[in-house]
Amino acid sequence: MLKHKTIAEYPEWVPVEDRRSRFGGAMPPRKPERRRPMIWLAREDNEVFLVNATDETFDYVIASSAGFQTVDDDVMNISSENGYEYHDVHPNQAIKVEEYDGHYDLDFVLPIQVHLKSKSLGCLEIRSPAEKGGIGETVLLWNSGEPGKNVYIKKRNDA
Numbered sequence: 549m550l551k552h553k554t555i556a557e558y559p560e561w562v563p564v565e566d567r568r569s570r571f572g573g574a575m576p577p578r579k580p581e582r583r584r585p586m587i588w589l590a591r592e593d594n595e596v597f598l599v600n601a602t603d604e605t606f607d608y609v610i611a612s613s614a615g616f617q618t619v620d621d622d623v624m625n626i627s628s629e630n631g632y633e634y635h636d637v638h639p640n641q642a643i644k645v646e647e648y649d650g651h652y653d654l655d656f657v658l659p660i661q662v663h664l665k666s667k668s669l670g671c672l673e674i675r676s677p678a679e680k681g682g683i684g685e686t687v688l689l690w691n692s693g694e695p696g697k698n699v700y701i702k703k704r705n706d707a
């Protein structure tokens with residue numbers, strides 16, 4: 549059984565140009581990011597959280613993952629049998645949508661798929677990019693309406 553976890557008031561997203569390196573200095577200069585994420589993934593150790601940075605409550609969020617591993621010429625596909633499901637995800641709330649094993653998942657290429665519904669966004673299907681060892685911090689949807697880099701978003705008609 550998947551252990552659900554929520555964080556009521558997740559810290560605000562910090563643009564990369566305003567971050568400090570882990571060695572105490574500023575990050576290398578870069579073009580300032582004017583957009584702000586509306587929906588993003590944050591990783592804390594082996595747990596991945598979806599952050600609702602909008603000003604509205606999501607009716608529901610359903611998250612699952614699938615991926616693959618290659619060994620020589622063979623491909624082994626995997627998928628989660630159970631996903632995470634949450635209802636009434638409030639603004640600034642973070643919900644756990646995946647947990648990785650720090651050893652065994654390192655060789656797998658793993659994306660996350662999210663279905664969510666809200667009043668202004670409607671029903672969305674969102675797929676993150678696939679990354680070896682699992683997803684790190686990833687913006688899924690910017691406030692400009694653009695998807696994050698290599699993020700797939702499809703508007704759905706289902707309720």
